[in-house]
Amino acid sequence: MIWDLVRSSETTRAALSTAGHQAATRAAQRALQISDPRGEHHTIAIEKDVLGKPEARVLGSAQSVAVSISHAAPFVCAVADTAPVLLGTDIERIRPCTTAVWEACLTPAEKAFIAAAPRREREMLQIRAWSLKEAVLKAFGVGLRVHPRNVDVTNALGATTSTVRIGWRGVWHTATVEWMHLNPTYVAVAVAFPFSARTLE
Amino acid sequence: MDVRDFVLTAIAETLDLPLAVVRDDSKLVDLAEDSIKLFELLIRLENLFSYRVSYEAIVHIETVGDVIAYIETLPIDRGVLQATTQKKAA
Numbered sequence: 350m351i352w353d354l355v356r357s358s359e360t361t362r363a364a365l366s367t368a369g370h371q372a373a374t375r376a377a378q379r380a381l382q383i384s385d386p387r388g389e390h391h392t393i394a395i396e397k398d399v400l401g402k403p404e405a406r407v408l409g410s411a412q413s414v415a416v417s418i419s420h421a422a423p424f425v426c427a428v429a430d431t432a433p434v435l436l437g438t439d440i441e442r443i444r445p446c447t448t449a450v451w452e453a454c455l456t457p458a459e460k461a462f463i464a465a466a467p468r469r470e471r472e473m474l475q476i477r478a479w480s481l482k483e484a485v486l487k488a489f490g491v492g493l494r495v496h497p498r499n500v501d502v503t504n505a506l507g508a509t510t511s512t513v514r515i516g517w518r519g520v521w522h523t524a525t526v527e528w529m530h531l532n533p534t535y536v537a538v539a540v541a542f543p544f545s546a547r548t549l550e
Numbered sequence: 551m552d553v554r555d556f557v558l559t560a561i562a563e564t565l566d567l568p569l570a571v572v573r574d575d576s577k578l579v580d581l582a583e584d585s586i587k588l589f590e591l592l593i594r595l596e597n598l599f600s601y602r603v604s605y606e607a608i609v610h611i612e613t614v615g616d617v618i619a620y621i622e623t624l625p626i627d628r629g630v631l632q633a634t635t636q637k638k639a640a
Contacts, residue, residue, distance in 0.1 A: 446590065
């Protein structure tokens with residue numbers, strides 16, 4: 350996964366959206382360059398698929414690069430991968446949220462994991478859980494059209510490696526997860542599921 | 551207080567906004583700080599109207615007006631709104 354993280358000087362939705370497209374373009378170009386160092390420079394167009402999920406299309410070729418974009422003002426992040434993966438990213442500001450949010454969105458296993466953690470770590474774990482759930486929902490191209498409780502990220506919350514098992518509607522899938530802490534207040538995550546027919550079930 | 555006022559108030563309170571900026575044509579993604587706030591709004595509306603929302607049914611929702619129109623279609627108990635309004639007033 351190739352990351353591109355920027356701090357936008359403008360924080361309007363339009364400015365963040367533009368910055369997100371630019372970040373996705375740079376990430377896709379870098380991913381292509383890494384996969385083929387001797388290859389030519391590629392012109393990228395960020396387009397949306399039928400589900401509204403962004404993808405980077407290489408102009409003049411049939412090739413496309415998986416990309417995902419997220420923003421939490423003033424930060425924008427994009428990830429790209431030339432491998433056949435379902436890719437999702439999310440960036441969140443770390444702050445307290447109402448108990449009702451966590452009651453509704455966390456699975457029993459996630460709640461138990463967070464409750465067992467030291468008190469000072471719980472807020473961070475809650476936001477990490479949300480962020481990863483949203484990244485997974487984006488990877489599958491459904492966003493919040495599917496309840497976040499359908500995603501179980503317990504293993505990823507305590508993982509010390511980037512390869513973890515994530516629950517998606519009761520089925521466990523292997524995924525690669527990368528975290529990025531921008532400063533004490535923001536956290537970003539990217540998740541990639543190897544593309545297969547089973548993943549899409 | 552009718553459904554419309556109820557929804558506008560719930561959106562303003564949940565998203566920490568002055569009521570005046572919550573207009574029918576306002577896009578929810580423009581009003582909310584982020585997705586957690588949008589989710590918080592969703593579960594607050596579910597709790598207020600005692601109705602479990604089908605996520606597939608709200609795919610089309612973009613604006614405050616869409617939320618009001620959707621909630622108007624739900625088989626909600628208007629007495630609950632009245633009771634909540636009276637409780638708030640007290």
